[in-house]
Amino acid sequence: MRKRRENVKNHEREVRVFRHRSLVAALIIVLMAGAIVSRLVYLQVIEHDVFITRSDNNRMRVEPLPPRRGLIYDRHGKLLAENRPTYNLTIVRERVDDLDTTLQRLVDILDLPEDEVETFRERSRQRQRPYQPALLISDLTEDQIARLAVNRYLLSGVEVEAQLMRYYPDPIVMSHVLGYVGRINAEELADLDPGNYAGTHFIGKTGIEYTYEDALHGKAGLRKVETNARGRVLRELERSPAVPGKDITLTIDSRLQHMAYDLLGGRRGAIVAIQPKTGDILAMVSAPGFDINKFVTGISYKDYRALQENLDLPLYNRAVRGQYPPGSTVKPFEALAALQDGVVKPDDIIYDPGYFQLPNDTRRYHNWLRWGHGRVDLERALEVSNNTYFYTMAYRLGIDRLSAFMHQFGFGEVTSLDVQGALPGLMPSREWKREKYNQVWYPGETLSAGIGQGYFMATPLQLAAATATLANHGHWVRPHLAKRVGDEAIEPPFADTKPDVELDKARWWQDVYKGMEAVLNGSEGTARKVGAGMQYQMAAKTGTAQVFSLGQNQKYDADELTERLRDHALFIGFAPVDDPQIAIAVIVENAGGGVSGLGRELTDAWLLPDSELKDPPDTTVNEEVESIDGD
C-alpha cells in the first residue's frame, strides 16, 4: 500500500498521531459522560415521580390490624362464643427458599402424618396478597412451639403467630344455633372486601356466626410501617385502630336450650321454643349436635368423615332444615281455616264411622281409631285428633283455600329474621303440583294434606312460629335469634313481617284453644297423661308423621319395623293460654309417639316459679383478652 517503512521512529509523527488520538478519546469521553448525564436526567428528573413512588412503596408497608371478633352471649349474658389466644403457624411464600423442602421439614419436625404435606401445599397457596402470611396449622401445642423454635433457622418464611381464635365454651348443645367460624376459602375470598379482611383468617360459616358476620367481624384497622429490605418493621408511621366487632346477645336461654337437648335424650330430633310476643327464639335444639370447636381449628379429615357418615346426621340442623310431614299438628290451623272460610261452625257435628270416603269413590280414608269416634265437634276433633273430621274439613275447603290459609301461618315460607339456612317446608297446592310434576291434583291428596301428610312438609321452626302466631291471636312476630347486636336492640316490629291472621269472629281463637287444652286435660285428650296436675292453662296438639307409607287397609306393628322406619312423633303447644309466654314445637324422629312430656317439661321450666330457670343466671364473666396485635 505504501513504501516499505523504515525501521525507524518518527518522533514528530508519533506526537501528532498521539495528540490526534487523545483528542478523539476526549471527544468519546465527553460523549460517554453525556450518555451518563442524560441517563441521570431521565432517572432523576423525568422519571423522578415514578421512582419516588417506588421507593416509598419499598419502605412503607400497610399492615392490616384485624379487628377483635364480637362475642356472643345468651339472653342472660352467659358467654357462648369467645376469643382465645392461640399460636398458629403461618408461612410467607415469598420468603421461603424452597417450599417443598420447607413443608417436608415441618412435617418431620412436628411429627405430622405424611399426607399433611398436600394439605399444607394447598393452604400455602391460599393467601391474599404477596407477603401476606398464609395459615398452615392453627392451635399449636407448647411442645410444637418449642420444636419450631429450635429448628427456626431451617425454616425461613415460617412464623409462629399469636392470634385470637374463636372458642365455644358450650360447643355441642349450641352447635346449630351458633354455627361456627372457619378458614376463609377461595370462593368466600372473592366476595369479601379485601381491605377489611386482610388480616382476618376466619369467617362465619353457618349459624349466627354467618348471619351476623358483618357485625361480629368489625372493621379492620391498619398501620403504615417503615420496613427495611428484609421486611423488618423499623417504625410505625401511621395507625388507625381496628373497630372491634359488635357483641351479640342472643334470645336463647342457654339453660332452656340445655334442658331441651337433654330431654331429647340422645334421640334424633329438634325442639324450638319461641316467646310469642317478642318472637325471641328461647331454645333451638337440633340433636345430635357436634363439636363446633373442631371446625374452628380445621377439622381433621377423619373426624369430618366420621361426622358425615354418622347415620344420625349430627351436621344436619333439623330445627330449621328438617322438613317433616307435620301430621296432626296442623289440625288447629286447619280448624281455623275451616271456621274462617265458613265451611263449619264450632258446634257442627261430623259423624265419624272410622273412615272418610270421597263422593263416588270406594277408597276409605281411615281415622287412626279404626272404629271411629262417632259424633265429633271441633273441640272433640282436636282433643282426640280425629282424622275423619279434618278429612271432611279439607274436602270442604279444597286444597287451594287450605293452602292459602296455611300460608298465612307461615307454612311453605321462611318467616324467621336471622336464622341461617332455614328452609320453607312445603305447603302444596294445585298450582304447585302442576308446576312441579305437571300433574293434576287429586282430591285424595287434599285429604292427606288435611292431616299434615302427603306433600305437606314443615320444619320445627315453622311449627313453633305458627304456634306462636296462633298463641298471639294471629299476630305475627318474626322469630329471631339475636336480641341485641352491639348497642342496637333487635325488637319487633320487623320489616317484611307477614300480615296478621285475621278471623271474622275473634271467639274462634278461643274455640280452637279449648280443643287444644282438651288435648291435655280432656278425658279423651291424646296427651291427657302428660296434662295431669298442670298449674297453668296450656294449649297443645300432638302429631305423628309417617316415615313409611302404608298400603290400603294395612296395619303395622312398630316393633316389627326397624327403629328408623317408625313414625316421627310431634308436639306443639303454648302456655299460659290467656297470656302466652312460650310456644314450643317438638319433633323426635322415629319415636313412635309420646313426646308431649318433653313439651310440658319445658313449659313447666319456663313458667313455674320454683323452676331452676328462675335462679339468677350464671353470668360469670370470663377473663377476656382485648386483642393481640402483630409483632
Place this chain on the structure above:
Amino acid sequence: MATDFQRVAPGNHRARVGRKRSLWLRVHLDPWLLSILLLLISFGLVVLYSASGMSASTTMAQASRMGVALLGAIVIAQFSPGTLFRWTPVAYGGGLLMLIAVEIMGDIGMGAQRWLEIGPLRFQPSELMKIAMPMMLAAYFHRRPLPPTWRDLIVCAVIVGVPVLLIARQPDLGTSLLVTCAAVFVILLAGLSWKFILALVALAGGAAPLLWINMHDYQRQRVLTFLNPESDPLGAGWNIIQSKTAIGSGGLEGKGWGLGTQSQLEFLPERHTDFIVAVLGEEFGLIGMSTILVLYLLLVSRGLVMANNAQDTYGRLLAGSIVLTFFIYVFVNIGMVTGILPVVGVPLPLVSYGGTSSVTLMAGFGILMSIHTHRRLLTH
C-alpha cells in the same frame, strides 16, 4: 539521533537544567492531579460514611487505606520512567507467573480463586496486570516504529492474550475485560490505523457469540438481567431495580446526607462497594452526581494533558492508557448502577469501599506523575 534515542531508556536523560525547576517538579508531584484526587477521595469518604450506615470505623479504615494508596502513588512518582521501563518486563513476567500460580492452585483443588496468599498478605495478581499490561505494551511500542504493523499486533495479541485468558478463567470477566481495555488503549494511542480498528471491531462482533458460549451461567444471567431487569425482580434484577429506584428517587437535590431510604433501609445491595454511586445519587441528587462526574472529567482531562506532554513513546502510551482506562472504570460502574450497562463487578474508582483497586489506581496516578515530572525541561 533517532537510533540513539531508541536505544536509551525513556526519561532517563540527565535533565539539562535551563532554569530553576519548580518545587512541584522537584518532589515529582502534580498539584492539579493531586488536588482533584484529594477532592474526589474526600467526597467519596463523605458518601461512604452514609453508605456504610454512618460507620465511622469503616470510613476511617477507608480513609487510611486511601492515605496509604496516595503515599504509594507519591513514592512511585519518585521513580523515573526509565526505572519503570527497566522493571516493566519484571512486573509483567511476575504478574504472569502469579496468574499461573493462581490457576494451578485452583486446579489443585482450592476452588476458583483470585488471590495469592503470601503470609498475611492477600494479593490479587490480576490487579497487578492492570498496570503491568499497559507498561509492557508501551515498552514494546517504545522500541518499535509506529504506527503498529500486523506483526506488532500479533506480538501484542500474545502479550495481552495469555494473561487475559488466565484472568478470565479465574473466573473474573470484569477484570479481564478491563485489562484488555488498557491494552487496547495503548495500541490505539500508538496510532493503529483506522482500517485495522474497523477490522478489529468487526472481529470482536464476530467473537461475541463465542464469548457467550464460553460464559459461566451467572455471567450469562447478568447479561440477561441487564437486558430485562424486570424479568426477575426479586432475584437477579433486584440490584438494578433498587439502584435505579435509589437514583431516580433522589431527584435533583437528593434526599439529604444519610437520609436516603433506599440506602439506609438496606434495599440497595452492595451499597458501600459497587453500588455506592446509587447512594450518592439518592442522597445528593443530580447535583451530587454532576459534581462527581465533573471531578472525574477534570481528573481525566488533566491526565490527558499530562500524557500529551510526555516526551517519549513509553511515557505517552502508558500515561494515555492509564487515564483512559480510569475513565472506563468510572463509566462502567456508573453505567451499571444506572442500568445502561450490565452488572459487572467494577467498583467506582476512589469512592467504593475496598483496598486493592484503590492501590492499583493510585499506582497508576503515581506513574502518571512520574512521567510528567521527569521531563527534560529544555523543551518547555
